[in-house]
Amino acid sequence: MSQIHIKQGHIIDPVNNINRVGCVYIANGKIISVTNEPAGFKPDTIIDAQHKIVCPGFVDLSTRLREPGQSRKATFKSETAAAANGGVTTMCLQPDTSPVIDTPAVAELIKELAKNADYPQIYPIAALTQKLEGTELSAMLTLKQAGCIAVGNANQSVRNLLVLRRAMEYAASHDMLVMFRPNDYWLGNNGCAHEGAFATRYGLPSIPEAAETIALAQCLELVELTGCRVHFGQLSCKRSVIKIHQAKKYGLHVSADVAVHQLHLTENDIIPFDSNYHVLPPLRTGADRQYLRQGLASGTINSICSDHQPHDKDAKLGAFPETEPGVSSVETLLPLMLKLVAQRIITLEQGIASLSGNPARVLRIKSGALSVGFAADVCVFDPELEWQVNADNWKSQGVNTPFWGQTFKGRVTHTLQGGNIIHCLEKSG
């Protein structure tokens, strides 16, 4: 089996407390040593990582690859290439596929699609309730055995709290993680923009913060009642961060992530009626962004996800409220994280931890670190390399991003998944 030598890079591995120049040695798909050259090591591939950062491959807690059901938007082939281009080596797949991930057949199909795309590390999140309808429990144990890593509600609200309570109790019985996106159906009122000055000016149906915070508060109460392990996904506002902070201080075992665009964009950045800014939860205020950033810096929010949602052109072509929400974002994950480092909001170690070690810990998987014996999931990036978001540098089938045309600093040069080089910048041209 092949041996790979990643040479003289600046290794940052927050889990193992490594932050120094050195080498990573890989054999048989696993990391066999960091820094010290193992005896008899004969690499058949050498990756020159001088002046580059070598870190664990990224673990993305929320993605949509559009298969099964919407291959006109994107495919596993296109989106795993995009993920590799973005340094992501593990992806969690939201259950709102078509059909919904609520039977082992769909979970197995996803595993098969992943294997065919030569990107095996895709973990389906099973639907918390059948068809995500919020009425009947999904067969969580069967789904777990079929490879689902957690259960979740995707963008659907669970309107009936008794159902949510029982789903959480049942998940806890099988020690399954619940990935919950808090959103009260009624308060959300089919809105498409934050309830603030922007939506008021442009007459857009709006979503108050309370749609998120009330659902979050209810779920936190149920965490206490049921003892369920819950990870809150894609938080968007100040009061959510405060609530998570208080819950953790109180002793609840919960964690949270934020979608990377929420750390940069606010309602004031929206170009009027530009559907590329249509995301759920919506872009909120500067104060909300400030708290999300602080929450990340303080560890209240431990992970950044891409919340990758590629779309075809038609999905974004229409009057703003009628377009589909979401950003194709897995390829801008790293540079947007690095921007936070450049702005001194977080350290580079924190940024890398929030993309690798922390989400891996949420999922309880052996990834997100360069530990000896772990699968060699590695991201090598050049922090100084500038690149433009354009068709030449883009792999995702979805070009729906508000960052199109912008120039970013920091680019992934190599991505290794289980020791396989799934992305190499020089070769991909």
Next chain:
Amino acid sequence: MIENLQLNSKGKLKHFLSIEGLPKSLLTEILDVAESFVGIGDNQIKKVPLLRGKTIVNLFFENSTRTRTTFELAANRLSADVLSMSISTSSTSKGESLLDTIRNLEAMYVDMFVVRHSISGAAHFIAQQTAPHISVINAGDGQHAHPTQAMLDMFTIRQIKKDFSMLRVAIIGDILHSRVARSQIQALNTLGAAEVRVIAPKTLLPAHVESLGVNVSHNLTAGLKDIDVIMMLRLQKERMTSALLPSESEYFKCFGLTEEKLKIAKPDAIVMHPGPINRGVEIDSKVADGPQSVILKQVSNGIAIRMAIMAMAMQKQGVS
């Protein structure tokens, strides 16, 4: 940006989608041009040849009588060929997308679309997507804007009050769902009104409404003090079923404009309403038909304003 989309490189009107981003000078020009069209309705031959040979399509994705009729009349009086389509009952029900509808009509060599749609941003979207020689006039999009209504209101106010700078204007009713109110507020602020006040219960006001440049009152009696212009809004029946208001009668009690309440405003205050009016819900018949009401004047002015806007938007194509 909306601003760039509406004006051509010389700062002339190309599309008319929203009051936002249009300078005071342009709004004043619209009012002045409309002034020159006012007499035409009284002539024996009610036509000017400004848009002869041009084809205007009224695309109404949402029902309307008044707005559509005045747009039709305005186009006729400018000698344009007019086609009016009510799309809610034809292509969209067959699954055709908005863009496909537009593309098909474009292929029929039209020069202007007048669009009404129930979704905010629809006119803006059409203006972005349509061929460069076609002008788009927004005849109301969702809860966003109804700029020709706002301009005919400004025209009516100017006719009577002459100057905006001393005026205190109250807009009363369902601001939350009203595209008319949003455009009125922007027009009044651009034209320099001394104060714009919105009067409504909290359930009918959008979040951060003061960011639009208005003062807020939840009490009609207090809110009408010192007011020169009263702009009523129509109250839709479905507001009762969606828990925004308890009943029509309670609304009338709190926010209905009666003769008695009207006395609180300045003695020469005028009463306006974009129509259609709900007598006994937002306005008492005695006020609607009374001496201070200018509601029918607004309707007549609608034709002149729409002629002015259509003529100006076509001017960029070399029609003088």
